[in-house]
Amino acid sequence: MSDLEDELRGIVGPSHVLVDGDLRAPYETDWTRRFTGSARCVVRPGSTAEVSAVVRACAAAGAPIVVQGGNTGLVGAGVPAGGEVLLSLTRLGRIEPVDPVEAQVTVEAGVTLEKLQAHARAAGLDFGVDLAARSAATVGGMIATNAGGIRVLRHGSMRAQVAGLEAVLPDGTVLTRLTGLAKDNTGYDLNQLLAGSEGTLAILTRARLKLVPLLPARVVALVAVAGTDAALDLLAAARARLAALSAAEIFYPDGLDLVRSYAKLPAPFTEPAGAYVVLECAGRTDPTDDVLELLSTCDAVEDATVASDRAGLDRLWSYREAHTEAISAAGVPTKLDVCVPLGELSTLVAELPGAVTAVAPAARAILFGHLNEGNLHVNVLDAGERAEEVTDAVLRLVAAHRGSISSEHGVGRAKAPWLALSRTPEEIAAMRRIKAALDPAGLLNPGVLLPH
Ligand code: MLT
Numbered sequence: 001m002s003d004l005e006d007e008l009r010g011i012v013g014p015s016h017v018l019v020d021g022d023l024r025a026p027y028e029t030d031w032t033r034r035f036t037g038s039a040r041c042v043v044r045p046g047s048t049a050e051v052s053a054v055v056r057a058c059a060a061a062g063a064p065i066v067v068q069g070g071n072t073g074l075v076g077a078g079v080p081a082g083g084e085v086l087l088s089l090t091r092l093g094r095i096e097p098v099d100p101v102e103a104q105v106t107v108e109a110g111v112t113l114e115k116l117q118a119h120a121r122a123a124g125l126d127f128g129v130d131l132a133a134r135s136a137a138t139v140g141g142m143i144a145t146n147a148g149g150i151r152v153l154r155h156g157s158m159r160a161q162v163a164g165l166e167a168v169l170p171d172g173t174v175l176t177r178l179t180g181l182a183k184d185n186t187g188y189d190l191n192q193l194l195a196g197s198e199g200t201l202a203i204l205t206r207a208r209l210k211l212v213p214l215l216p217a218r219v220v221a222l223v224a225v226a227g228t229d230a231a232l233d234l235l236a237a238a239r240a241r242l243a244a245l246s247a248a249e250i251f252y253p254d255g256l257d258l259v260r261s262y263a264k265l266p267a268p269f270t271e272p273a274g275a276y277v278v279l280e281c282a283g284r285t286d287p288t289d290d291v292l293e294l295l296s297t298c299d300a301v302e303d304a305t306v307a308s309d310r311a312g313l314d315r316l317w318s319y320r321e322a323h324t325e326a327i328s329a330a331g332v333p334t335k336l337d338v339c340v341p342l343g344e345l346s347t348l349v350a351e352l353p354g355a356v357t358a359v360a361p362a363a364r365a366i367l368f369g370h371l372n373e374g375n376l377h378v379n380v381l382d383a384g385e386r387a388e389e390v391t392d393a394v395l396r397l398v399a400a401h402r403g404s405i406s407s408e409h410g411v412g413r414a415k416a417p418w419l420a421l422s423r424t425p426e427e428i429a430a431m432r433r434i435k436a437a438l439d440p441a442g443l444l445n446p447g448v449l450l451p452h
């Protein structure tokens with residue numbers, strides 16, 4: 001054991017190989033506190049060359065590796081199952097100047113979303129993906145999980161932003177394709193294969209990212225509606241009539257109660273409602289008039305509050321964005337992230353609480369998510385010992401409604417046993433063949449994505 005640690009110290013420097021339990025601890029438990037395991041050691045390389053050398057040393061020693069970015073993942077993919085070398089990429093923090101002609105930027109994998117956004121905005125552009133964990137989530141982890149967030153409606157998910165990648169294969173080989181060409185039909189698209197592969201095929205070290213126009217005029221409406229059907233009516237009207245629509249999110253009264261008591265927020269409306277929708281529009285010119293016109297003519301709207309100044313935007317968004325922290329403050333949730341066709345969403349929402357309490361009578365499911373994609377975050381509190389049964393019941397219900405067991409968080413360790421609910425045996429066999437071709441020894445993220 002100490003031979004490998006000594007070799008790793010020689011590669012990254014002694015202070016970046018953490019063996020002591022107290023130093024390892026922050027890396028060994030995930031954000032939700034549900035997944036935890038002890039690493040053999042934590043290694044923090046500072047360059048692609050160091051990542052490659054670390055991987056070669058681990059491969060030679062037959063030591064499995066778990067890859068970690070900002071440790072904001074929600075499916076247990078970035079924490080060890082037990083005994084792996086944990087490779088933390090947070091020291092890979094270099095950002096190159098924005099290329100204003102291509103509207104692209106090259107950044108290292110450990111750059112946080114917040115830093116990327118600030119860098120793009122300083123150059124008069126913006127980054128197309130946004131999510132609540134922006135201060136800690138890293139570019140590498142977001143590509144590896146194909147993260148979604150609140151602006152998928154406008155710009156697509158993380159893989160749509162990728163113009164190029166640099167990655168280290170499980171034998172230490174460095175693949176570099178960072179030219180960012182808009183058209184390049186020269187064979188297999190390896191970048192898109194690695195996006196969403198959850199660290200099972202390669203370690204992402206750098207990315208060439210597409211940027212989008214900076215849209216300074218923003219307006220947010222928090223809308224009270226009768227329930228999910230009315231929310232979908234509002235969404236349809238918004239999509240048809242608001243060219244500047246950039247987000248459409250949903251939450252429910254039980255989530256609102258948790259958020260209000262956690263974040264000390266006032267009730268947004270005098271009367272309670274069956275569901276709440278956050279609509280956001282962004283443009284070069286102020287879209288407020290179009291939003292107000294929609295709100296005053298759409299029958300689904302019971303009440304609404306609108307903001308377009310910075311403080312007001314933050315206040316209205318906080319009712320939605322504080323859900324994750326408010327739920328986590330109430331307990332360790334079983335977090336499930338699913339999507340169904342929009343025509344199935346209302347039935348799923350109606351059936352979910354019963355499906356959960358049928359297997360865990362004391363549990364309660366808090367629902368919120370990305371309305372436009374039919375993407376519900378199902379957060380089950382008080383499942384106790386019944387978390388596996390709850391997961392099974394919810395994911396089977398979602399599959400019965402022709403949905404996906406992972407909409408944007410990935411499969412990780414949390415949902416690997418249920419992968420066959422969303423992918424055919426032939427697809428899983430093809431994925432296994434790809435994994436075996438690139439990582440024949442199974443060194444990268446064992447147990448993640450593909451069930452043992
Ligand atoms: C969100 O949409 O807020 C994130 O996916 C985080 C979560 O599901 O808790």
Ligand code: ZN
Nearest residue numbers: 149370377408
């Ligand atoms: Zn989400």
